[in-house]
Amino acid sequence: MKTLILNFSNNIVNEDSFIPNKKGLTMSCIEICENKLKEVECEYEYICINKKNINKCYACGPRGWGKCLNDHICIQKDDFNNIYKQMEEYDSYILATPVYFHEMSESAKTFLDRLKRCDSFNDNSKIKGKKIIYIACAGGSGNGTENTLKAFDTLNHFLETNIVGRIPVTKLNFNEQKKQIEDSIIEFTK
Numbered sequence: 001m002k003t004l005i006l007n008f009s010n011n012i013v014n015e016d017s018f019i020p021n022k023k024g025l026t027m028s029c030i031e032i033c034e035n036k037l038k039e040v041e042c043e044y045e046y047i048c049i050n051k052k053n054i055n056k057c058y059a060c061g062p063r064g065w066g067k068c069l070n071d072h073i074c075i076q077k078d079d080f081n082n083i084y085k086q087m088e089e090y091d092s093y094i095l096a097t098p099v100y101f102h103e104m105s106e107s108a109k110t111f112l113d114r115l116k117r118c119d120s121f122n123d124n125s126k127i128k129g130k131k132i133i134y135i136a137c138a139g140g141s142g143n144g145t146e147n148t149l150k151a152f153d154t155l156n157h158f159l160e161t162n163i164v165g166r167i168p169v170t171k172l173n174f175n176e177q178k179k180q181i182e183d184s185i186i187e188f189t190k
Helices: 025-039 080-087 106-119 144-159 174-188
Strands: 002-007 043-048 092-100 131-138 162-170
Touching: 002 025, 002 080, 025 043, 025 092, 025 131, 025 162, 025 174, 080 106, 092 106, 092 144, 106 144, 131 144, 131 174, 144 162, 162 174
Parallel strands: 002 043, 002 092, 092 131, 131 162
Antiparallel strands: none
């Protein structure tokens, strides 16, 4: 069993922010994931999308569809195609994003928009049917977690993945949500 963790946070915290363990809320959740994956002896890899060169979708070609529709690759020469191809090697995914302005982070939107375009109409998709956990981390009121999870639901609709965890995390419920994150990871191994 191999899991790919995609982090859409910049991992930088300022000292005035709420920080449960000096890592930020999203990184704190990822640390829980990593610890539980190690505990259940599940192989995993971690990629911070913010540290990759991934441009926004150009909506190129006729009616906004380029090679992504039929060839299931993007014409851009950045890090997206390599990560997309790498996703095929994994049995499950964990996607964790901070919530900014009541929605997922900019890097999450950018990466996931391109992922939807390349994989949604791919009859030979190696992503469809795989297990996935979505984590939306809001440092403020938490009101944006539901919008973010709805955006993940849309992604799931097009990718046809198997949702194992759909987890809203806020600074107020962080301690309670640790168990939900861990329980979701245990579901991966069943």
